Amino acid sequence: MSDTPSISPKSLTMQDVADAAGVSPMTVSNCFRYPERVREKTRMAVMKIAADLGYVPNLSAGTLAAGSSRVIGAVLPSMRNSSFYNYNSGLRQAAAARGLELITMIAETPEEELSAVQTLLGLRVAGVALVAGPHEPGLSQLLALAGVPVVESWAGEDAIGRGVCYDVGAASRALTRHLIAQGRRRIGFVEVTGGGGQRYAMRLPAFRQEMFAAGLSDSLVLTVRAADGFASGATILDSFLALEPNLDAILCPTDVVAAGALFECQRRGLAVPGDIAVAGWGDYDIGRQVSPMLTTVRPFSDEIGKGAIEVLTGDHEGSGAVATPFALQLRESA
Amino acid sequence: MSDTPSISPKSLTMQDVADAAGVSPMTVSNCFRYPERVREKTRMAVMKIAADLGYVPNLSAGTLAAGSSRVIGAVLPSMRNSSFYNYNSGLRQAAAARGLELITMIAETPEEELSAVQTLLGLRVAGVALVAGPHEPGLSQLLALAGVPVVESWAGEDAIGRGVCYDVGAASRALTRHLIAQGRRRIGFVEVTGGGGQRYAMRLPAFRQEMFAAGLSDSLVLTVRAADGFASGATILDSFLALEPNLDAILCPTDVVAAGALFECQRRGLAVPGDIAVAGWGDYDIGRQVSPMLTTVRPFSDEIGKGAIEVLTGDHEGSGAVATPFALQLRESA
DNA sequence: TAGATATGCACACCTTCACAT
DNA sequence: AATGTGAAGGTGTGCATATCT
Incomplete structure (x- = not known):
């Protein structure tokens, strides 16, 4: 052999x-x-x-003897985009500052997530950091029975364990107000329902609220299952223009989609932000590399990670969800 | 609550x-x-x-009792780019297929890497998957003493444990030959020395070899410490054009850099591939999203992960480095 | 009788706690 | 007081053995 x-x-x-x-x-x-x-x-x-x-x-022996370990486990749905990467970095740095190690498991489906959590619980980690999204039914109870500290990032009050997130609704309202203040009236909003879409569930109601407050119709909402990649930005712009040829702004679910929409605008000879304002979300690298640079929401995802560790280690007083900062990143596109 | x-x-x-x-x-x-x-x-x-x-x-108790665990540990320098992400996916899937769990630790510096490996060894993982790059001096010996199976991905014969990688030299030769066959003569090559540059150390000698074989000068080599982001693509193009105004091709270290160079070409009114061929490396998403689409090298990084697991579980006969496939992805830019 | 299924014992290595120097 | 020690677990597994059909 x-x-x-x-x-x-x-x-x-x-x-x-x-x-x-x-x-x-x-x-x-x-x-x-x-x-x-x-x-x-x-x-x-x-x-x-x-x-x-x-x-x-031998950490196994140590954990067994002590009944607890110095390891935090994180389960992420992906690490493709910089938000989750920065989140993981924030977790890691905050953990390191407290003498804890961070181990990460990627789980692309709810079943994989459950299995990852079981491994982590088996390892008797000192805390589990989850990300909001579709979960397997038994997950919450499993964690509760294990009695391990849990945080769910990008989640609010209904979180498993305690939620840590920036105020997505407030960010959405701020962005919408910004567009309205620019005189935009026919604003297209893209709602994503599949996968991680529920992390941003508050965006649409917040958008509607501001539109309503400004006395504007909010009918330009396009609901898609998934939107990733530049290509979907182009598709989405197409759909909106078919719906409303005089569209004057579009709110995209991510900077990547926004960049795709921006490219499509340019192909069609529509000036951005002259004819159409294009707003992204997430402050990805691409947003700074395109021209015009994208106006977006900056989530400070590393702060979410830091907050999550603070919750897990009990450094966060109180009991409600933890709010991390966000910022409206005003650039050229909107 | x-x-x-x-x-x-x-x-x-x-x-x-x-x-x-x-x-x-x-x-x-x-x-x-x-x-x-x-x-x-x-x-x-x-x-x-x-x-x-x-x-x-309790996995801790089980590992202690059995003397071994069903967990594989991976240490990655980053997960920012799709190569490492795909690599991690490959590891995960191949591990899952064998009933093993994968835990990942990100380590951005050699010291962090050493610390991560110590944690993994403390957990008595069944195998350690490393990525080539600068390592802390004691790392190799530590792993040898632990007697745990080790692979170093993106490494060749001089790997810690066993190397798993595609043939970077062959890929570089193939790409160079492709450019030469197109009639390109003044080809700029970007060499990266810092960080993970050593994973691609074979690119330059391979490039030189083909250029020499074609009777061409190979003086257009730009050596930089680091190149990431679109901006460095622009900078690099500037430097090359200052060096050789009649530059007719450029070999970039990654697709992102190539895209930056491409954008800069367009700003300057240089036609791609008409005036200048632009080649990337790594087959990142961006390469398919720009216009013209980038010619690049596709590394099949998930196969590297799969090969790594095969090595760790002893499913790979022989003893030399394991070669995974690669492909020349010919598109529009070169 | 053999084969399938279930059990008992002896650790694996480290830490908590109380104590000794 | 500051530093070092000893005993007693903590939980699950390998192996050899017992039990059942």
Whole structure:
């Protein structure tokens, strides 16, 4: 068979390190776990020997003995876009600042998510960070029974565990008001229902609210199952123009879609923002690279990650959902 | 609201499930671990009770007892671009197909990578999947001492553990030959030295080899520390044109850089591919969205992930680096 | 008798806690 | 006081054995 992956006969234990250093196993444990409990000199000697031997404490044994671990588990639906990537970075940095490690599992379907959570619970992680979206029915109860701290990012009051998110409705209202203040009247809004669309469920009611407040019709709503990629931006613009040839603004679900719509405008000879304002969402790189640059909503996703860790570690007083900041990023396109 | 993150006093153990089901703990263990060893009827009953109770086997205890786990750990330098994302997907799918779980840790610096590997070794994972790049000095020895299967993706013969990658040199030669065959003569090549540049170290020698074979000068090499984002594409094009106003092709390190160069060509009124051929690398989404669409190298990164899992599980005979496929993606820009 | 199915025991390695120096 | 130690678990698995049909 395979000659290579032959496991080292007997793995190194704390006892081995203790013997080599001439101290008790407990002292070795303290060196790793509570360095301040061991005199500097002893600690240095022990750590040196541990490093030379290539000893790495067995986290499984540690977790079993202590009944808890120093690892946080995150489950993400994807990492394709910069929001989730930044979210993960925020989680990682905030975790590191507290001496916790972050492990991430990608789960593209609710079933995969459930399975990932089971693995994480099996590992007895110190906390689980979820992202709002469609979940498997048993998920919530499973987590409740496990009694592990949970956060659901991009979720609000109805979250599993506690929600952490910026105020999507407020962002949507601000963006809508901005367009109205520019004199836009026939504003197209794209609603996404599939996949992660529910993370942005508050966008449409908020949009309608502002349109209504301004005495405007809100009938220009296009509902799609999914919208990703530049191509869907073009398709969406087509549909809107067929619906309303005098469209003067479009609110896209993401910057990528907005960029696609923008390209399509340019192909059709429609001036942006002259004829049509195009607004994106998410502050992706692409928004700064196209011309005109996209007006968008900046979610500070790393702050969502930071907030999530604060909740998991109990550093966040109160009990309601945690609100993180957002900003309207006004650029050229709207 | 929350009846809350108060840790459940005593966690559920196999014994609890066994008691409730009227079987021995060992039977419960077998139900989870080796379902085929338990009679269907018994197993169904046990699993039902386990599910009702919300029991999740303690992986820490299991790993400790068994001396090994069913979890593979991956450490990635980033997940910003689709290559690493696809790689991670490939790892995940191939792992799932073998009943293994994948946990991912992002490490943006060599120190973070070392720390991530220590966590993974502490978890006693069944295998470690690394990505080539600058590593901390002690990393290789640490892994060797741990005796855990290791793969280094995007690496060749000099890999930590075993390398898995497509033939970057061959891809570079193929792309260069393609340009030469088109009649391109003054070809600019961008070499990246910093960060992950070493994953593509074979590109330049391969380029030079083909240029030499065609009797062409290869002096148009621009060496940069880093190149990412559209902006660097513009900068790079500027530099090349200052060097050689009659430049007729440019080989960019990524599709994103190529797109930036393409945009800059258009700003300057240079026709692509008429005046200048622009080639990218990596087959990112953007390459299909710009006009003209980018000619590029398609790495099939998910295959790298699949190959990595095969190596880790010993499913790959032989001992040298594992070669995965690549393809020259000929489109409009070159 | 054999084959399938279930069980018991002895650890795996580290940490908490109380105690000793 | 500051530092180091010893004993007692914590939970599940490998293996060998027992039981059932």
